[in-house]
Structure formats: structure tokens, C-alpha cells
Amino acid sequence: MAKILLVEDDDLVRDMLTQVLQRADHEVTCASNGEEATECLRNETPDIMVTDIIMPKKSGITLISEVRTKHPNLDIIAISGGGRLDPSGYLDLSETLGASVSFEKPIDNTALLMAIDLLMHGQKVTDKAT
Amino acid sequence: MTPERHFWLPYFITAIALVILILIAALVRITHLARTQAKALKKSNENLKNEIKDRMHAEETKQKLEVALLQGQKLQAMGTLAGGIAHDFNNILYAIIGYTGMAREDVDQQSLVHKNLGKVIDAAHRGQDLVARILAFSRKQHHHFDPLNLKETIEAALSLLRPTIPAGTLLDFHPIEADVLGNKTQLHQVLVNLINNAVDAMDGEGTIDIRMSRVLANDTFLKQFPDARQKNYCKIELKDTGHGMDQHTMERIFEPFFTTKQVGKGTGLGLSIVHSIVKEHEGEIIVSSQLGKGSTFIILLPEYSV
Numbered sequence: 001m002a003k004i005l006l007v008e009d010d011d012l013v014r015d016m017l018t019q020v021l022q023r024a025d026h027e028v029t030c031a032s033n034g035e036e037a038t039e040c041l042r043n044e045t046p047d048i049m050v051t052d053i054i055m056p057k058k059s060g061i062t063l064i065s066e067v068r069t070k071h072p073n074l075d076i077i078a079i080s081g082g083g084r085l086d087p088s089g090y091l092d093l094s095e096t097l098g099a100s101v102s103f104e105k106p107i108d109n110t111a112l113l114m115a116i117d118l119l120m121h122g123q124k125v126t127d128k129a130t
Numbered sequence: 131m132t133p134e135r136h137f138w139l140p141y142f143i144t145a146i147a148l149v150i151l152i153l154i155a156a157l158v159r160i161t162h163l164a165r166t167q168a169k170a171l172k173k174s175n176e177n178l179k180n181e182i183k184d185r186m187h188a189e190e191t192k193q194k195l196e197v198a199l200l201q202g203q204k205l206q207a208m209g210t211l212a213g214g215i216a217h218d219f220n221n222i223l224y225a226i227i228g229y230t231g232m233a234r235e236d237v238d239q240q241s242l243v244h245k246n247l248g249k250v251i252d253a254a255h256r257g258q259d260l261v262a263r264i265l266a267f268s269r270k271q272h273h274h275f276d277p278l279n280l281k282e283t284i285e286a287a288l289s290l291l292r293p294t295i296p297a298g299t300l301l302d303f304h305p306i307e308a309d310v311l312g313n314k315t316q317l318h319q320v321l322v323n324l325i326n327n328a329v330d331a332m333d334g335e336g337t338i339d340i341r342m343s344r345v346l347a348n349d350t351f352l353k354q355f356p357d358a359r360q361k362n363y364c365k366i367e368l369k370d371t372g373h374g375m376d377q378h379t380m381e382r383i384f385e386p387f388f389t390t391k392q393v394g395k396g397t398g399l400g401l402s403i404v405h406s407i408v409k410e411h412e413g414e415i416i417v418s419s420q421l422g423k424g425s426t427f428i429i430l431l432p433e434y435s436v
Contacts, residue, residue: 081218106228106258
């Protein structure tokens with residue numbers, strides 16, 4: 001079981017992902033943008049942060065670069081539906097900034113859960129998942 | 131008559147002769163002047179005509195440039211819009227797939243509900259493919275470009291296509307040796323889309339003529355393209371003998387979701403993707419067409435030289 005901070009601005013996706021993660025026995029805390037996530041991280045450090053990239057107030061890219069400095073051991077999974085610019089570019093950037101793995105939406109939830117398990121067991125997820 | 135009485139006669143004759151000579155000289159001069167002036171007038175007329183022609187040509191080029199620029203901006207705006215929609219659509223599809231997947235886990239695997247939920251997921255995946263195609267139009271993907279022999283690239287695409295082309299369709303290829311910097315897969319996609327459209331436009335009967343040539347940097351043909359640079363281009367002219375299209379269709383042909391095909395037969399994304407790929411190669415694409423006679427697509431790709 002992992003403590004997961006889920007950062008996603010879309011209510012539907014956030015709720016669905018929360019259920020998917022809880023069904024896999026993970027403990028989930030939710031934030032709907034980068035600012036809320038920063039606030040959550042002040043109170044508690046999760047095992048893994050799953051974050052969207054394109055969000056209001058504070059984007060996933062800014063969040064990842066800040067988190068990487070303040071919480072160097074926190075595993076980060078970046079997710080993006082892309083579109084406004086180049087999603088693969090965003091995801092590449094998120095990995096460069098320190099995300100352990102990235103997924104393009106719509107994500108195969110089995111692959112996401114598998115990535116979380118691997119990270120929890122201290123393994124590196126090297127291949128970019130799409 | 132005595133000589134004394136007519137002493138003035140030789141003077142008179144000389145005077146008359148002189149007057150005649152002066153008149154002749156004046157006439158010659160006037161004729162020469164008239165000819166010179168006529169020549170000058172003709173030249174001036176020609177200059178004027180040329181100037182009018184040049185101005186009309188310049189005006190025509192300006193109009194074409196404005197139309198091309200407007201069209202480019204419109205397509206760019208549509209790309210941005212499509213990209214935005216694609217982003218939100220991916221979230222919606224992800225929610226559909228995710229919730230349906232969970233609901234499916236909760237019901238008996240042998241039940242009809244389980245089977246039907248599977249169909250919802252399949253439909254959402256079809257939506258996902260469509261969004262991927264919209265994104266291909268809207269986003270500048272960072273494809274890897276290599277120096278390519280354009281003739282071989284086209285030949286490879288044609289060999290892929292030949293088995294799918296109806297027997298009544300003749301495919302003529304007139305190549306030249308030229309290299310471009312490009313992505314082979316993307317250029318194959320351009321040809322596949324254009325040839326498939328041509329086949330559809332001919333209802334399986336007719337000729338598709340693909341002709342390669344070179345357009346030099348100083349060619350006035352390039353003036354109609356606002357983004358064209360001062361360099362040599364490889365030209366691919368793809369002509370079909372299909373039913374052609376009207377002006378309205380021609381103006382919108384590269385817009386995403388614009389299709390003349392029956393519902394369910396085309397997404398209207400093929401030519402917008404072709405346009406996007408050509409632009410990504412820093413190239414140009416235009417179309418000309420006549421109803422009942424066929425269409426011609428012209429693609430320009432910057433020539434690559436070491």
C-alpha cells in the first residue's frame with residue numbers, strides 16, 4: 001500500500017483515479033491544482049505524487065520542479081492529456097525535471113498501478129509509458 | 131523679249147529650287163520626327179502596358195499571398211482549437227474508460243452487462259484514436275528528419291499502395307533525382323492520403339499522374355507562397371482524373387473535419403494531416419481543380435543539399 005498525492009484539475013478524472021487507486025488499497029489524498037498540492041505537501045509527505053501537467057494556478061511542470069528540490073526522495077508520476085501544446089514534449093520535460101515515469105491520457109490503469117508497485121519496491125520504471 | 135528684260139529669271143528659278151529643296155528637307159525632317167515620335171509613343175505605350183501588366187500581376191500575387199496567409203492563420207487557429215478540444219476530450223475519454231473498467235470488474239464476467247461495458251470501452255478507444263489524429267494535426271510533433279531520396283521515398287509509398295488500388299486506376303510516376311530532409315513515415319502518409327483521396331474521387335476508374343520536378347529559388351512560382359524561402363524546392367504534382375471539386379470545397383479542403391465523403395466514410399482529417407505534415411517539413415501545398423475534370427495537388431519540399 002502506498003500513500004499517494006493525486007493532483008488533477010478535472011473532477012471526473014480525479015474521482016475516477018481516486019477510486020482506481022483506493023481499490024488497489026492505496027491511501028489517496030487529492031489536490032485539484034499545483035497550489036493545493038504544495039499546501040498538502042507542507043503537512044504530509046506521500047510515497048508517490050501522481051500529477052497532471054496542464055492545470056490552473058500552478059502547472060504540473062512548476063510543481064514537479066519545486067517538489068524535486070524540496071522532496072528529493074518523492075517518486076513522481078506525470079500524466080497528461082496534452083493537446084494545447086505537445087503532450088510528449090511536456091511529458092519529456094516532466095521526466096527531465098525529475099518525474100520517475102510519465103503517461104499520456106487516456107492511461108491504461110493497470111499500467112499505472114504496476115508503475116506504482118514498481119516504485120514502491122524501489123525499482124526504476126525506465127520506459128516512458130504511453 | 132530681250133535678255134535685259136528677263137535678267138531675274140535665273141534668280142527666280144534658283145529661288146524656286148531653293149524653296150523646293152528647303153520644303154523637301156523640311157518634309158524629310160518632319161517625317162523623321164513623326165516616325166521618331168511614333169516610335170517613342172509606341173515604346174511608351176508598350177511600357178505603359180507592361181507597367182499595367184506588372185501591377186496587375188503584383189496585385190494578383192498580393193491577393194494570392196493574402197489568401198494563403200489568411201488560410202494559414204485559419205488552419206493554425208483551428209489547430210490550436212482542435213488541440214484544446216483534444217486535451218479536454220482525452221480527460222473525458224479517460225474518465226469513461228476508467229469508470230467503465232471499474233464497473234466491469236464489479237459484474238459477473240459472463241453477464242451481458244460485462245459484455246456491453248466492454249463495448250463502451252471499445253467505443254471510447256475509437257474516440258481515443260480520433261483524438262490522436264486531431265492531435266497529429268494540431269501539434270508540432272518533433273519527428274526525426276533524415277536526408278531522404280524523394281524518388282525512392284515516393285516509390286516505396288507507391289509499392290505499399292499498389293496492391294490496394296483498383297484495377298481500373300492507372301498510376302503513372304515521373305521521378306527526378308532529388309533529396310529532401312524529412313520523415314519517411316510522414317511523407318508516406320502524405321502520399322497514401324492523397325492517393326486514396328484521388329482513388330475515391332475517380333470511383334476506381336482513371337489515371338493518377340505523379341510528376342516530380344525542381345523549382346529554383348528565383349522562380350516566380352514561389353511568390354504565391356508567403357512562407358517560401360529563397361531556396362530550391364522539389365515539386366511533386368499529383369494529378370487525378372476524378373470528379374474534381376468546386377471553389378468552396380477547394381478553399382476548405384485542408385480544414386480539419388471538412389469532408390465531402392459520406393458520413394462514416396471519412397473523418398475529414400486526412401488532408402488536414404497532409405497539410406500539417408507538409409508545413410512541418412517547411413514545405414507548401416496547394417490544390418487546383420475543375421469540376422468533372424479532376425484535381426491537382428502540388429507539394430513543394432525544400433531541396434536538401436550537403
